[in-house]
Amino acid sequence: MKASKNIPAVLVLTCASVVAFAQTPPSGKTRQQVQQELVQARHDGIIPTTKNDYPPSAATVARNQDVHAVTKHPGERVPSQADLHDTAK
Template identity: 50%
Template sequence: MKLLTAVAIAALSLPFGTTAFAQSSPSGLTHAEVIAQLKQAQAEGLVPTPNGDYPPSAATIAHNREIYAIQHGTDGASGVRTRGMPASHPVAASD
């Protein structure tokens, strides 16, 4: 009798458990939007960052902007604004 009750409870709970994991709406961002955001963060110098430097320091941002400018053949990423820091703000890169 206990086995029959356990099987009945398990059988009735299966349909309810599977709906808990169903995704009702998409995540909100498309793959292309995520790639565009990543490219923007690279241009702003926010990524990559070392493990111990989060949020990235001004020196890391300046270094990343310099590398981005070299890799992409731009005359400098100084026109890109970083949140909280104006584009004309001088940042000394330290190595």
């Protein structure tokens, strides 16, 4: 009988904590900032990588940079920074 009296109190506390959690303001990076960091990482050759090669080796980074240059920067000598194709969605 005593346990059944505590159930409403537990439910109220649980609901209150969920509401308080849902109202916390967002902190950290925005979605756009994270997407731009991913674009820059692809541009720098850091990703993609495999779970067996993490952190990526120098050979993987070099290969990723070569693939990126061929597919995204045809005709350019050395792409040094993210450009229009990198920011397009």
